[in-house]
Amino acid sequence: MAFTPATEKLIQALQALPGVGVRSAQRMALQLLEREPETGQRLSSALSDALTLVHKCPQCRTLTEDDLCGVCANPDRDASVICVVASDVDRAGIEMSAAFQGRYFVLHGVLSPIDGIGPETLGLVELVELARSGEVSEIMLALDDRLESEATVHFIKEQFKESGLTVTRVPFHQMKSGALDQADSRVIEQALTQKQTLGFEHD
Amino acid sequence: MAFTPATEKLIQALQALPGVGVRSAQRMALQLLEREPETGQRLSSALSDALTLVHKCPQCRTLTEDDLCGVCANPDRDASVICVVASDVDRAGIEMSAAFQGRYFVLHGVLSPIDGIGPETLGLVELVELARSGEVSEIMLALDDRLESEATVHFIKEQFKESGLTVTRVPFHQMKSGALDQADSRVIEQALTQKQTLGFEHD
CATH class of the missing domain: 1.10.8.420 (RecR Domain 1)
Known part of the structure; x- marks a missing residue:
């Protein structure tokens, strides 16, 4: 040795x-x-x-040192929209832009079966539960357009098919998930105004 | 934040x-x-x-978990030659080649005034003391030929000007200090046979 x-x-x-x-x-x-x-x-x-x-906020999985994260603990935040991000870095980036008043849900990854990252690891059961709480009317997906992210968007959309909730997507195609804290706040703000509603194909 | x-x-x-x-x-x-x-x-x-x-061997500054490192504690090693290396990685590389039977002295760096690395940081006082112990007849420098290494070779050579000891240098020009564990053992063995005695200019 x-x-x-x-x-x-x-x-x-x-x-x-x-x-x-x-x-x-x-x-x-x-x-x-x-x-x-x-x-x-x-x-x-x-x-x-x-x-x-440091632990995950039991409600939205943001990394926090408190019982609830600052956003979930703030009664002034809009509880009707949940912004779903891949990483705490992206949440930080959107939060720094001050252009979003709703709440977050942090996946800490995207679906990647090859790495053993499935829906449970990403807390998708908790996301569905949170969305059922009554106050929520919109799930806003802020994920990039890599293959795994697209699959994650598709999977999450399917979870809300019969829910009556609106599922929207922010056009973060130019930005990589896990790097939104590096993006210009105005770019984030503009992307947020350009979100699109995802339609469901009804069988 | x-x-x-x-x-x-x-x-x-x-x-x-x-x-x-x-x-x-x-x-x-x-x-x-x-x-x-x-x-x-x-x-x-x-x-x-x-x-x-882990601490430095008090005799040769090799990283060890024992009172003395394995080489210094081994009475079968040739105490007349001290091989001076820039890093523990280089010592490990030479040791793995099994081509050297003497002892080591590890500088853990080379002279670099800009980084605050002077003779004391490299333990050169201890090296001179160790060489005075009587058993030592040769200081063998196994350093690469970057500018700082050349300056270090020159500085060490000067310390032994009046000592009567032989100062030799192993031609490790092709190999970078801090990477000798990646070198082929035969290449190390061959370099060791090609060591050259450094002359002193007498004023």
Whole structure:
């Protein structure tokens, strides 16, 4: 073995981060152990703090440190529209634009059977339950147009076929899900005004 | 603020890793919090274990979990030659080639005043002390030929000007320091046989 057992274990743990291969993981581990133990300590406690404090809002799955997220806890928000986003980053982007007054539902992913991401992982049962609460009249999908996102849009639309709710879609085709916080607020605002109602084919 | 305070702190801590920008750090943090808390827990404990268990060998600065590293603790190793490397990865590469029977000294970097890496950070005082121990007759430099490495070679050579020790250099010009574990063992073996003695200009 080239490194000590604890070093090897650290290299393996770092490799589980997205975009980190074995070489980067080695470089990271050695930099922390050789020269920057304080950086390592800081990361270790930031990780354990975040994992303890941060959880999904039981209503909309936004990451929060409170019982309910700020939007769900705010009685002034419009409870009739739920904006469905793929990631907390997208929710943050739309929220920063201040152009949306409704509530959110965060999928934390899109359907991807190959990665084992099915409807349960995305909380779609909870979404349907939330929509049944009575106050909700519109499900607004803010997803990009990648193949998996399209399949997710289709699947969600089908869930609301007999519900009497309106399902709309915001034209975020130019923007990638998971990157809406980088988009210009005016672009987000304009996309929101251009949402389209999705029709159901009735058999 | 787009994310919760503990999430923001985690994103900042991840950005301190080499090669991780703000976007990658966000992606990493959200992936851990949204979908892979076990990965995060594992990384947090791997970090704190490694930082507690792993330290530099007091004699040669190799990362070890024991009082002395395996090479320094092994009485069968040739104590007359010290191979100086820039990183623990290079030590591991040479060790895996099984072509070197002497001992090591790991700098954990090369001279880089702009990054605040001076002779003390590299442990050069300890190297000179170790070389004075009597058993040592040769300092073998296994560094690449980048500008900072060349300056480091020159600086170390000067430290041994009046010492009576032989200072040699292994021709690792084709290989980058910090990547010797990727080199073919035969290439390392051959480079070791082609080491050259560095002369001193006597004033």
